[in-house]
Every structure is written in structure tokens, then in C-alpha cells.
Amino acid sequence: MLVPGIEIPHLCFQCEDYPCVEACPEGALSVIHQTGAVKVDVETCTACGLCITACPGKVPHLHPDGSSIVICDLCDGEPQCVKACLEGRWNALTLLPREKSISYKMLAATPKELTRKVANHILGEKTTKEVLG
Amino acid sequence: MRGYAGKFLEIDLSSRAIKEKKVPDSVLRDYIGGRGLATRILWDILGSTWESVDPLSSENMLLVLTGPLTGYFPGTKICVSGKSPQSNGVIGSTVAGEFGIDLKCAGYDGLIIRGKAEQPCYLFICDNHVEIKEASPIWGKKARETVRFLVKESLKEIKDIRPGYGEVIEPSFLYIGPSGENKARIAAVTSKYAHAAGYGGYGAVMGAKNLKALVAKGFGPLPDVYDKERTLDLVQEFLVKNFERERFRRWGTGAGGYYFGAETSSEPIRNWQEEWHQEQSYKGEEFDKYWVKKNWGDFGCPTTCLKVSVLKDGTYEGAICDNPDYELESYLGTNLGIFTPEKNIYLSYVSNELGSCGIQSGAVLGFAAELYQKGILTREDLDGIALEWGDVEAFAALAERIATRQGIGDILSEGIYRAAVKISEMKGLDVLKYAIHEKGVAIGAHGIRSGRDYVTTNPIAYACSVQAGDHTSGADLPIGHRHSELFSIMGDSAVYCFFAAMALDNRDIFNFYEAVTGWELTEEEWYQEKALRILQLQRAMLLLGGPDITWKPNLDDELPPRFWEPLPSGPDKGRSLDRTAFEKSKLEYFNAAGWNENGVPKPETLRNLGLEDVEVKLREASLIS
Ligand code: SF4
Ligand code: SF4
Ligand code: SF4
Numbered sequence: 119m120l121v122p123g124i125e126i127p128h129l130c131f132q133c134e135d136y137p138c139v140e141a142c143p144e145g146a147l148s149v150i151h152q153t154g155a156v157k158v159d160v161e162t163c164t165a166c167g168l169c170i171t172a173c174p175g176k177v178p179h180l181h182p183d184g185s186s187i188v189i190c191d192l193c194d195g196e197p198q199c200v201k202a203c204l205e206g207r208w209n210a211l212t213l214l215p216r217e218k219s220i221s222y223k224m225l226a227a228t229p230k231e232l233t234r235k236v237a238n239h240i241l242g243e244k245t246t247k248e249v250l251g
Numbered sequence: 252m253r254g255y256a257g258k259f260l261e262i263d264l265s266s267r268a269i270k271e272k273k274v275p276d277s278v279l280r281d282y283i284g285g286r287g288l289a290t291r292i293l294w295d296i297l298g299s300t301w302e303s304v305d306p307l308s309s310e311n312m313l314l315v316l317t318g319p320l321t322g323y324f325p326g327t328k329i330c331v332s333g334k335s336p337q338s339n340g341v342i343g344s345t346v347a348g349e350f351g352i353d354l355k356c357a358g359y360d361g362l363i364i365r366g367k368a369e370q371p372c373y374l375f376i377c378d379n380h381v382e383i384k385e386a387s388p389i390w391g392k393k394a395r396e397t398v399r400f401l402v403k404e405s406l407k408e409i410k411d412i413r414p415g416y417g418e419v420i421e422p423s424f425l426y427i428g429p430s431g432e433n434k435a436r437i438a439a440v441t442s443k444y445a446h447a448a449g450y451g452g453y454g455a456v457m458g459a460k461n462l463k464a465l466v467a468k469g470f471g472p473l474p475d476v477y478d479k480e481r482t483l484d485l486v487q488e489f490l491v492k493n494f495e496r497e498r499f500r501r502w503g504t505g506a507g508g509y510y511f512g513a514e515t516s517s518e519p520i521r522n523w524q525e526e527w528h529q530e531q532s533y534k535g536e537e538f539d540k541y542w543v544k545k546n547w548g549d550f551g552c553p554t555t556c557l558k559v560s561v562l563k564d565g566t567y568e569g570a571i572c573d574n575p576d577y578e579l580e581s582y583l584g585t586n587l588g589i590f591t592p593e594k595n596i597y598l599s600y601v602s603n604e605l606g607s608c609g610i611q612s613g614a615v616l617g618f619a620a621e622l623y624q625k626g627i628l629t630r631e632d633l634d635g636i637a638l639e640w641g642d643v644e645a646f647a648a649l650a651e652r653i654a655t656r657q658g659i660g661d662i663l664s665e666g667i668y669r670a671a672v673k674i675s676e677m678k679g680l681d682v683l684k685y686a687i688h689e690k691g692v693a694i695g696a697h698g699i700r701s702g703r704d705y706v707t708t709n710p711i712a713y714a715c716s717v718q719a720g721d722h723t724s725g726a727d728l729p730i731g732h733r734h735s736e737l738f739s740i741m742g743d744s745a746v747y748c749f750f751a752a753m754a755l756d757n758r759d760i761f762n763f764y765e766a767v768t769g770w771e772l773t774e775e776e777w778y779q780e781k782a783l784r785i786l787q788l789q790r791a792m793l794l795l796g797g798p799d800i801t802w803k804p805n806l807d808d809e810l811p812p813r814f815w816e817p818l819p820s821g822p823d824k825g826r827s828l829d830r831t832a833f834e835k836s837k838l839e840y841f842n843a844a845g846w847n848e849n850g851v852p853k854p855e856t857l858r859n860l861g862l863e864d865v866e867v868k869l870r871e872a873s874l875i876s
């Protein structure tokens with residue numbers, strides 16, 4: 119919790135040009151055609167971390183056991199997070215079709231960037247400055 | 252063993268020794284975790300010398316314990332305990348936030364902290380990496396700066412421990428402000444920005460140990476549960492039931508600032524001189540205007556009782572706090588003659604920054620203001636502060652002096668009861684009658700006199716509670732039911748958020764416990780044996796007390812004098828408590844708890860529960876003849 123009340127899910131936005139896939143020297147990453155999600159071949163992945171560096175939002179992270187990378191695969195088109203969010207009646211997540219006209223890459227941001235943006239918006243600049251320094 | 256990580260961390264700050272410790276299954280089955288287990292551990296280690304242990308010395312222990320339900324139950328807490336510098340007994344003080352989850356994911360069920368560090372320090376835990384780190388740069392610092400430092404430092408450290416991991420979510424923190432550092436007995440242990448374990452005064456215990464903060468990050472999964480499917484089914488069921496309590500989700504307790512005054516005449520106003528008001532300016536809708544986030548919950552909680560308030564303009568621009576919830580709306584609002592959300596938010600912010608418990612500090616501020624109103628404390632006594640009702644700047648200035656023990660603040664930082672004793676001596680007159688407390692603990696913002704508040708339907712609620720003024724652990728009859736203290740012991744020991752359980756049946760909780768642990772536990776067994784055992788231990792340690800104050804059984808199981816006066820205003824004007832009925836309930840309660848007519852646990856009760864050593868100790872202390 120960097121800012122009270124502003125905990126934002128930090129997930130893959132499926133960039134149009136997939137810098138992570140491009141960056142992977144092992145060919146461990148591929149794009150799932152149906153959903154546009156990035157698929158990790160855990161057998162091939164060497165956990166070198168180059169995809170993290172390549173990602174504009176620093177979205178990929180290592181599995182806690184350190185063996186391979188983790189990227190959201192949209193649960194084969196049925197994201198369980200959306201389901202859980204609806205079941206809990208928080209209604210914060212919705213499944214939307216992908217629009218050609220949107221540049222998704224622009225949306226990818228690090229947790230810090232996302233937090234600061236939202237914080238500025240809802241807390242105002244003065245409070246955000248005090249909270250985040 | 253399911254639902255538990257299976258080990259605790261024992262940390263001696265004096266020798267800097269860190270050890271893993273196992274607790275036998277049999278003990279966990281009887282004492283569960285949190286408050287129950289803390290009580291047992293304290294009795295085992297400090298019981299024989301209880302009366303001489305100064306809560307603010309290195310001898311006291313700080314226990315930070317999860318329970319088997321922590322992390323799985325949709326609404327999460329952690330329990331902080333030790334010998335209380337307020338009651339001199341044991342209080343299980345819970346605070347919401349993810350610290351318990353991080354701790355369990357790191358592989359530990361709790362922390363047992365002893366001794367005193369030479370230099371200000373904080374404890375850093377990242378999985379099995381446990382370190383006592385230097386806190387000098389943040390010693391003396393308020394909440395925001397402390398959190399900023401801890402986030403920065405610990406993220407750096409985690410990057411070293413897990414190089415190449417990628418972006419890491421910040422760890423969870425428990426910390427103190429200047430108030431705790433200065434051993435003010437009103438100091439809280441804080442989580443996030445303003446979630447506080449306030450009852451008990453454990454912020455001062457951390458301060459006395461030179462311990463500024465606890466940091467935990469767990470990368471592992473939660474421990475396995477016994478029956479995963481059943482646990483998931485129960486969570487689903489709870490989500491639906493909780494949703495039906497839409498009002499709580501919408502307002503949290505934030506509509507209480509008006510409701511408990513106008514509707515139930517049970518809100519503290521100007522140090523409890525009144526309990527009724529009808530200030531439209533204090534309605535929930537007026538607070539809502541300052542909420543920048545209307546639904547905020549601790550991890551996995553469908554109840555989302557939290558709100559975030561920010562002052563975006565005006566004199567106090569920049570102030571931020573969670574909610575304020577009802578307790579802060581009243582104790583840092585109506586109790587000080589403040590009836591505008593803006594001032595209440597500002598004062599809550601000030602209090603959070605200082606690390607003072609809103610209830611305990613609001614109570615002592617209100618007490619001081621009444622003495623000023625009566626001319627007993629003069630402006631000179633108050634270091635030049637004219638403590639007029641409603642003057643938020645004056646209260647903020649005094650709150651700062653209390654947290655830093657300057658001038659009159661040094662006396663008031665002792666908490667309402669001890670301050671009243673000192674001021675009585677100083678002035679040569681009795682001001683104890685204006686001190687609204689129960690055995691050294693300022694009571695929750697739920698009055699008794701109107702008989703209409705849901706927390707205090709029985710007037711013995713505070714007088715007979717082993718956690719004294721704690722409104723979340725009131726005594727009631729019959730002794731084994733939903734509103735009794737024995738049920739609160741379940742919540743504080745299994746460690747889940749009781750707010751998130753309000754829509755559930757008692758049975759739901761016991762079912763959940765069984766699904767997680769695989770250990771059978773019937774309600775009867777809990778009320779007639781296990782919870783009763785924990786209650787005896789807490790009662791025994793409360794009566795043993797010391798070293799500065801020892802409560803007299805029965806005589807001190809009493810209400811503050813003001814509560815015997817008739818209500819002076821509102822629809823309940825003239826209503827007062829019936830002494831005969833009160834004494835009758837009290838005796839009935841003592842009986843039901845297995846205590847004698849003075850409220851001391853009877854030898855046969857203790858023997859039946861296998862607490863022979865408690866009997867010996869109570870005899871030594873001449874509590875049993
Ligand atoms: S960490 Fe794995 S997926 Fe990422 S670039 Fe390296 S090999 Fe490819
Ligand atoms: S957001 Fe990051 S992980 Fe997702 S597609 Fe873009 S580069 Fe890859
Ligand atoms: S009910 Fe409120 S305090 Fe309890 S866990 Fe949920 S959000 Fe936190």
C-alpha cells in the first residue's frame with residue numbers, strides 16, 4: 119500500500135507489438151491467437167528477466183520459486199479475477215472485447231506510475247505529494 | 252496441523268537472538284491463536300511474577316499473532332498483545348490490514364518479542380530472511396514519513412533478496428508514531444495509515460522496546476487448509492450474506508456520528524456530559540462529501556467498511572485519513588464539542604500522524620477540556636492553550652504535547668485514569684469522577700444510560716469485561732452467546748474481522764474453523780470449556796495487575812460515576828441506570844463465569860479447567876483465601 123485506498127491491479131495490457139515476446143532470447147513467449155494474451159512456455163523460460171526490462175509496465179515477474187516468468191494469460195478467455203470480482207459484488211472488473219482503435223501499449227505502466235496518476239486524480243496534488251514524497 | 256504455518260518467531264531484542272519456535276497442537280487446539288494464545292504465552296512466561304512486571308519495561312513481551320482463520324476468512328486482522336500499560340492485565344487488541352497474511356505467507360503464525368533494543372530498530376521479515384534493522388532515521392518521525400521510509404528501504408532490501416523478480420508489491424507494516432516512542436499509554440500500533448490496535452496501549456510497549464516498526468513480506472502461499480472445497484463454499488456463502496448488508500458497505504460505521512447521538516442517545520458529547528445531539532452537520536451524507544474512495548476494504552473483504560477522506564482545500568488542505576469511523580467521529584468529534592466533518596477529519600489526521608489511539612486520546616482530551624470548563628485546569632496549567640469545546644486547533648496542539656510528553660502533555664499521556672489521579676493530587680480535589688474509563692482503559696463510544704445502544708444492551712458490558720473498556724469485547728448474559736465476551740474471544744483468537752462476520756450465524760464461524768483446521772469444535776465446548784479457560788486467565792491477570800495499580804475485585808468492577816447520573820438531554824432525558832438491576836446482573840455474571848461473589852475465579856472452576864497453577868497464584872496474592 120503506497121497510498122491508502124489506491125491498490126491497483128498491475129497486469130499485462132497485451133501491447134500491439136509485444137515487446138516482451140520480441141525480447142525473449144529463448145522463444146519462450148508467444149501470443150495466444152484467440153485472446154491476444156502472452157503465453158509463457160515454462161519449460162523453455164530460463165528466468166533471465168529480459169522480458170521484464172522490455173515491458174513498458176514492468177508487468178512480468180518471476181514465480182516465487184524463481185524458475186520461470188509469470189504473465190497473465192487471461193485464463194483462456196475466462197479471467198477468474200473478473201469472476202471473483204463479480205461474485206464478491208465489488209463489480210470493479212468487466213470483460214470487454216478488444217478494440218482495434220485503442221493503443222493498449224499506452225496503458226501499460228508500473229505500479230508507481232499508476233498509483234501516482236490515480237492518486238493525483240482522487241486525492242489532489244497536495245495530499246499525493248505528502249503521501250508519496 | 253492445517254491453517255497454521257506451523258512455527259512462530261521468537262525475537263529477543265536485547266541479545267538480538269532470533270529463533271523459530273513451535274507450539275504443540277494441543278495448545279493450539281485449546282487457545283487457537285491471537286488473544287487466546289497470547290494469554291497462555293503471557294501466563295506461562297510472566298505469570299509467576301505478573302504483579303511486578305512493568306508493562307513499559309524490557310521485561311514485558313509484545314505478541315503479534317495471527318489465528319487459523321487469518322487470510323482465509325474474507326476480512327482480515329492481526330492480534331497485538333502483551334501486558335497492557337492501561338489495564339495492567341492482558342488485552343487482545345486487533346487491527347485490520349494484511350500484516351497477518353504476509354506473515355503467514357512468509358511462514359510464521361506470529362511474533363513473540365522480548366527484551367529491549369539498544370538503539371531504535373525495526374524488524375524486517377521477508378520469508379525466512381529475518382533481520383533487526385536500524386530505525387534511527389525514522390525515530391521521532393510521524394506516520395507518513397515513517398511509511399515512506401519503510402516502503403523505500405524494504406523494497407530495496409527485497410530487491411537484494413530476490414534479484415530479478417520484477418516489480419514487487421510493498422510489504423505490510425505495523426508501526427508506531429511519536430506517541431509510542433514516548434511511551435504514552437494512549438499510543439496505538441498502527442497498520443496502513445490509520446488502522447489502529449488502540450486498546451491496551453501496545454504502541455507504548457513497542458516504544459519501550461525501542462521498536463519502531465514491523466515489516467513483513469511473504470512470497471509463499473498461505474498454508475494448506477484441511478478442506479479446501481468446503482472452505483471455498485463457505486467463502487462464497489459469506490460473500491452473498493455480506494452483500495445483503497449493503498448499508499454497512501455503503502457507510503461503514505461512518506453514519507454513526509449522527510445515529511448514535513440522535514437515535515440511541517449513547518454518543519460521548521463533551522466528555523460524556525451529554526449523550527444526545529441532533530447536529531445535521533454531522534450526518535453521514537456530510538462526511539460522504541469528503542470521501543475520495545467510498546469502498547475500500549482490507550484484502551479479500553467483501554464488506555469494505557473503509558472510506559478514505561481527504562481535505563482538498565481550506566485551512567487543513569492535505570489532511571487524509573481512513574473514514575473517520577464512528578469511534579473517531581465521536582471521540583475526536585462530539586466528545587470535544589466538534590460537529591463538523593472537516594474539523595473531525597483534520598483531528599483524526601493529526602492523531603494518526605502522532606500514532607495516538609483515537610479513543611484513548613479523545614477521551615483524555617475531552618477530560619482535560621471539562622476540567623478547563625470547570626476552571627480546575629487553567630490556561631496556565633495547559634501551557635497557554637485555551638481548551639474551549641470545539642476549538643480544533645487547541646485540541647491538535649494539546650494532542651501534539653501529549654504524544655511528545657511536553658508540559659501538561661506528560662501527565663495526560665498517562666491516559667485518562669492515571670492522569671486523573673495525578674491531577675487530583677496536584678489540585679487537591681477529586682477529579683476522578685470526571686474520568687470516563689474502565690480499569691484504566693477509556694471506554695468505547697457506546698454509552699449505557701439510554702439502554703438503546705446495540706453494544707451495551709447489558710449495563711455490565713464494560714464493568715465485567717476482562718478487556719475493561721473495550722467495546723468489542725463486552726460482557727453480557729447469558730454468558731455463552733453471540734453478544735457475550737466468550738464469542739469475542741473466538742473472533743480475537745481465530746483472528747478474523749468481526750465486522751465482516753456480522754451477517755453470519757455463530758455456527759458459520761465454527762464451521763469455517765473446522766473446514767480450515769480439520770479440528771472439531773462445538774459451540775458448547777467453546778463456551779463451557781475453552782473460551783471459559785481463556786477468560787479465567789485474563790481475569791486472573793487483570794486482578795493481579797501491578798506494579799503501579801491493582802484493581803480491587805468487585806469494587807473496581809464499577810461504572811464511571813457519570814454513568815450513574817440521569818441523562819441530561821434528548822428523548823431519553825432523565826433516564827438513569829438501576830443500581831439494583833446492575834448489581835444483580837453483575838452477580839449473575841460472576842456466577843456464570845465461575846467466579847465468587849467478588850468476581851474472583853473459584854478454586855473449583857480453575858481445577859475443572861486444569862488451571863491449578865492459577866489457583867496457587869491467586870492464593871499467594873490473597874485473592875483466594
Ligand atoms: S525470463 Fe523467460 S520469458 Fe522472459 S525473456 Fe527470459 S527466457 Fe524469455
Ligand atoms: S504489457 Fe508487458 S507483458 Fe504485456 S504484452 Fe506488453 S510488454 Fe508484454
Ligand atoms: S470489514 Fe472493514 S475493517 Fe474488517 S476487514 Fe473488511 S474492510 Fe477491513
